[in-house]
Amino acid sequence: MADLISPLAGKVWKVQVAVGDKVEVDDEVMILEAMKMETPVYAPESGTVKEIKANVGESVEEEQVLMVIE
């Protein structure tokens, strides 16, 4: 089980997966926006998306858990 942790403070721009999707390590799963820049975030492990903890439009902080992958 792995938490997808936000690498920076910003806003959730796009969520590329849904709960139940299978992902491989390094797949692009979410895009954050900071300083008007799109920053993609990648899956830390292979597995299935169990929970999406941050939704489009939400502001997130550095180290906040964005997603849980099993």
Add this chain to the structure above:
Amino acid sequence: MLSAFQDLIYASGFVHLTLGHLVMWLIAFVLLYLAIKKQYEPLLLLPIAFGILVVNLPITHLMEPNEGLIWRFYQYGIKWEVIPPLIFLGLGAMTDFGPVIANPRVLLLGGGAQAGVFGAYFVALLLGFDLKEAASIAIIGGADGPTSIYLASKLAPHLLGPVAVAAYSYMALVPIVQPPVMRLLTTEAERKIVMRKLRPVSKLEKIVFPIITAIVIMLMVPASAALVAMFMLGNLFKESGVVGRLTNTAQNELMNIVTILLGISVGATMTAEVFLQPSILKIFLLGLIAFIIATAAGILLAKLMNLFLKEKINPLIGAAGVSAVPMAARVAHKMGTQANRQNYLLMHAMGPNVAGVIGTVVAASILLTFLN
């Protein structure tokens, strides 16, 4: 009856148009295109471009001393040095010095990038500019619009227009100018360096920072007082958390008002006589040289620091010492992700980026101290 008609024609601007005017119109149109269609720094470039256009319409007397509308904006806003410090008030209210407080080493990177200013200074002297002109041109390398305008208005007002246009143009071109230099001076391995997450910065630290910085810098370089005092005050507004209305105004309405007045005034200094000189090409060349040297200096300084550091700095963030905020930080971040997808340099790069603003103000103030 006919003579009245004749008088009307002679009173119109048409008969006084010169080729020079038309060339300036063309330049104004190009800048308007870049600002509107390509969105190159439109907040400044659009009013500047329009200022250029209207001042090159004959006998409007817009810049006539003691009479012209735009002359008054220029005289009381720029000549009296009111506008650039007010812009700094707004900038301070929008700046987060957290990344600098968390990693004070980046102050060195912000300072190192100012080598671009001093490098360009010497090249400018070689190209035939006098001491004050060279300083006004070299400050383009600081990648800071208001500081460039502040310095040029004091040392070489006849160069203010081209210096400002060059400064804002190169800031917009940072994503094009910087990457080749960055790629040239860093190895793939260096670009992959991951930087540890910045430590959290307390509210107290963020409040104390602008106060201490103001004291230290204004004591060291008194000539910097107008800009630094406003910059730090704006930051204190923001970090104190108790003057939300003032912070809001400083970030928004105030910034917008002074930006409007600044843009028009700067553009209106660019009459055909002033602008259509061969020295203008030299200015644009020097601006480019300044940016390149500044980028290189930031990167090389980071590499030098890495020789003494256990926890390495990714040299790419050195390039963000060129204080085009936040463009240069974004460029550093992007190049970092190209080398290593899991590398998020953006906040790390913001450190040198905002430190560089302080660095540019100090550099300008030093030049002012020696040349004024």
